[in-house]
Amino acid sequence: MSINLRLTVVAATLALTACAQTGTALQGLNSGLAQFNQALAPSANGAPGIFTPSLSAEQQTQLSNAVTSSLASRDAGLRNMVKSASPVMVSVMSKAACYQDWNDSRVLSMxxxxxxxxxxxxxxxxxxxxxxxxxxxxxLRTDSWTQKSLNAFQYRTVYYSPESGESQAVFYEFINQDGSWLLNNAYF
Incomplete structure (x- = not known):
């Protein structure tokens, strides 16, 4: 076998070995990216799974029941406003329940x-x-509902930790501006 042919065979063998190693590395990278994408995929509450914890199904039901049951005795005008604002209210309360900081502006400013x-x-x-x-x-509950104007209302949400027994109430005010419900005030 000539020296040129031997060099060609050695070069081809090295190239194929490098391709196989590159293919293995790319498969590993692809697997890692798939796991990363899965971690960022939205969960049932719309938040990426990587930003856990998130409300459990039981806590989501409890949130829905807290809003619905406390409005039963209110007038139709306020009930209609709250029904219209519910998607934003639920997002605000869900994020506040899971974001563990003194200032919720990072997750609620939108x-x-x-x-x-x-x-x-x-x-x-x-x-x-x-x-x-x-x-x-x-x-735990929502209460103290007040219709501030034809386009604004306020209520109190009581958050509760079943593990520690601690609770904290936050008052929220929502306003309808240009057809969108927005958080207009929050305080203890």
Whole structure:
């Protein structure tokens, strides 16, 4: 066998070995990216799975029941406003129940009116020293509903940690501006 042919065979063998190793590396990279994509895929509450914890199915049902049951005795006008604002309200309360900080503006600023902007939005987690950080808070109840105007209402949400027994109430005010419901105020 000539030297040129031997060099060609050796070069071809090295090239094929390199391709096989590159193929294995690419398969590993593809598998890692698939796991990353799965972690970022939205969960049932719309938040990426990587940003856990999120409300359990039981906590989501409890949230829905808390809003529905406390409105039963209110007038039709307020009930209709709340029904219209429900998607935003549920998003705000769900994110506040799971975001563990004093200031919820990082996760709620997309729902705010210009009155709040990106300012301070009190979170129920701040005063809770013993609530475990690997679970979301439950919404114990909503109450104290007040219709502020024809396009605004306020209510109180009581957040509760079943593990520590701590609770914290947050008052929320929503306003309808240009057909969109926005968080207009939040305070303890």
């Amino acid at each position: 729902y705010t009116s210009a009155r709040i902007g990106n300012g301070f939005i009190p979170g129920p987690w701040g005063p809770m020293k013993y609530a475990p950080k690997n679970h979301c808070l439950s919404i």
